[in-house]
Amino acid sequence: MLAQEFMRNALVAGSFVGIACGLVGWFVVLRAQVFAGDALSHVAFTGALAAAALGIDIRAGLFLATILGGVVMGALGDRARADDVVIGTLFAWTLGLGVLFLSIFTTNGSGSNGTAGVRVLFGSIFGLSTADVRISVVLAVAAVAVLAVLGRPLLFASLDGVVAVAQGVPVRMIGLVFLGLVGLVAAQATQAVGALLLLGLLAAPAGAAHRLTGRPSLGLGLSALFALGSVWLGLSLSYVFPTLPPSTMIISTAAGIYVAAMSFSPLRRLVGLSLRATRPEGDDMPKTLLMVGTRKGAFLLESDADRRDWNLRGPYCEAWPVYHAVHDAVTGAIYAAAVSEWHGSAVWRSNDLGETWTHSSEGISYGEDGERKISKASTLAARNGRVLVGVEAPGIFESKDGGETFSLLTTLAGQPGSEAWDDPANQPPGHLGISAIAFDKDDDARFWAIVQGVGLFETTDDGASWTPRNRGLRADWPRPHEEVGFCVHKVVRSDDKRLFQQNHVGMHRSDDDALTWTEITEGLPTEFGFAAAAHPHDRDTFYVVPLAPLHGRTMPDGKATVWQTKDAGSSWKPLRKGLPQEGAHLGVLREAMAIDTHDVPGLYFGTSTGQLFASNDEGGSWSEIASYLPPISSVEVAIID
């Protein structure tokens, strides 16, 4: 087989085309731009025939048209990605033009009727000259080199465009260059498998790789390997059975690999096994970690990026009641605020994802002789190695040594309402505490704190001074102060300026950093609730669990439901798929809902009766991932690299 020159040429050119297609295709699939690739393949057809009609080198038209087509689509910006109608309309016309050129070309009488058209449409890999081979090798190497330079920012921009923009990555430019690169590869592949079939080489091996693994490096390797395998096997088959056209055989092999990857789960497991064999512990698969605080200790649940199967560990913290457990992304430590009847309030910490734990309460005290007493460490916020602990009676302690020792940061002294919470008569357990602390997105010295039953306060100087932030909120009870007296339950931030708030009497939104609030309760079954979560990638999407007010505080009608808005609160939609719909009188506490930051975020909530529910598709469908935990007071999620 290798004795034939045409076969050697085909194998060499095909291999390089395959590798380039496999690598570029992996990003095409990741960015959901397969349709753009489809359009480019038709642009290739038109470009080649335009060149033929004008009587110039077909390759010139081919490369010019596809690279230009890619850049134009990239220049349409986000639209090139989202609006497939525009792509479709454009390339339907492109095809019409192609037909025109074909007819001009064939009527001009140069060449036998339609052969050039067929060659462009379906490729002619066995007809490549040595010069053609050299060109495709050079182009493939160039494409791979561009990818090598572009790879990391491209991956970042593809996975999380918003964050990438915020980090100063030139996302638009990268998208433009990438589509130009797809155009280059498309033109190169047109010579081998033809304009109509090159999509298969871009999409099928890459799609198979994406089905088998979510890891970029492995996925890229598999994708290139599959494409290479398709070319080799396809060419060999076509050589052995000369009636079978090589391009068909290549694409059929690629499609076969895709089907195998889709349906052959043992293969999937095999790849998983060999992975585990080569990377024993601490593999760099990103883990999704749930931290669950319960009445009897903290629990950890782990899963991969799929978030389907979960491993439960615990109880930790010697089964002390844990009110809130959080993760510090910078140090990797887990902290848990706990209160034991014997030992009082303390913060537990683990630096090895829960393998070993220690606790400290050093410094968490208002002093022996004072009138203020600490009844509970109720909430935590950890950032950049610093831990803030919100306690009851209201005060915030901080630790700058990773939870070894603590010191008092603030008691919000002098704020309206403080005379009530400083009064010892108002300090029996369970009354007025700091129930939540929320950091600003960037500024470590700026955060918001909720004082239970009083309202929301903001500091911009690390707790030295405070301002009430409750303008526009509603209260159904008399208030002694203008600025405070509101029962704020939960505040979450969706982007730079926007916050959502669930309080005792309604849902609210602020678009100006909590300066003013607008009520958005309309459309929800009740105005009462505790838990809430904001979508990490879409500022208008937000989740809440409304509860029946009064003393039941469980889900209305016994139907477990999370409500979602996609338009910042103008309308609400129930999410129920997979949640119990009969006799499910579940309560969800303030911190007991969380959302992760995956591409398609996962949503989690725990109930005060110990069930833990998870959704790996933004709330579209749910499953119960733990059923018999102690009453759950907090759920937090982290992605561990």
Added chain:
Amino acid sequence: MGGSWWSARPTCTGTMLTSAVFTGLSWNPVADVRALFTYPFMVHALAAGTIVAVMAGVIGWFMVLRRQTFAGHTLSLTAFTGASAAVLAGVPIVLGYFTVCGLGALALAGASGPRRSQGIESAATGSIQAFALGLGFLFVSLYHGVLNGLDSLLFGTFLGITSSQVLVLLVVAAVAIALVAVAGRPLLFASVDPDVARAAGVRVQLLGLGFLLVLGLSVAETSQITGALLVFALLVTPAATAQRLTTRPLAGVVLSVTLALLVTWLGLALAYFSVYPVGFYITSLSFALYVLARVLA
């Protein structure tokens, strides 16, 4: 037939780019229109084009609404596979069109499982498309000496359409439009907001499958006139234009049909009087209308 496959007039011979593009135009509109109806093949072509345009306008409107242009394009390419398979097997081409487009619709529905990531789903669609095309090419090369046939399968012909073919087209179009009319309301609901529709008890998945099958049906039918590569133009462009101009469903469908009819008739007439293929005219006219709508709206 005497001329080449791309030319409307059987007697037309090849001309250079610089020579007259439009031949036989008399500058007398009445006579020209009458000339259009002189030959039976042209009458059949206009009848078939009308039926196809009406159906493509209706189905295409839903396709664009459902953002299934990629699926529609893939189905339109499976039409080529169907036709070439039929030629190879020696059965009527119509049979090949409908069988393979139906299978394609089922495969697409299977690939687009509930709530799969967009990238992977489109990778599946792309793989199906390329595989179908590859098969089509295989069938054509197994069936020797059909290069002209290949081109007309891909780019369409409206020469030699028989009256019985027109009848088949009419029946299929009537069935497809009737199906959409019956399921129109829930289909609209499921297309606009699948989640709420599901919560309201609409069988979204079933409707999706049903719609893909109807889409396959209409693609199979339209391909016979426009060819597998250009069917897409008639499905997507008039509908996209209509949706830019109005968001009201009924007005949108009517507008989409009107535009499809307009470009089909004009395209056929232009092709009749010129040497360039009908597909070029239909795609260019509809694209021009789309650009106009974008500029105006």
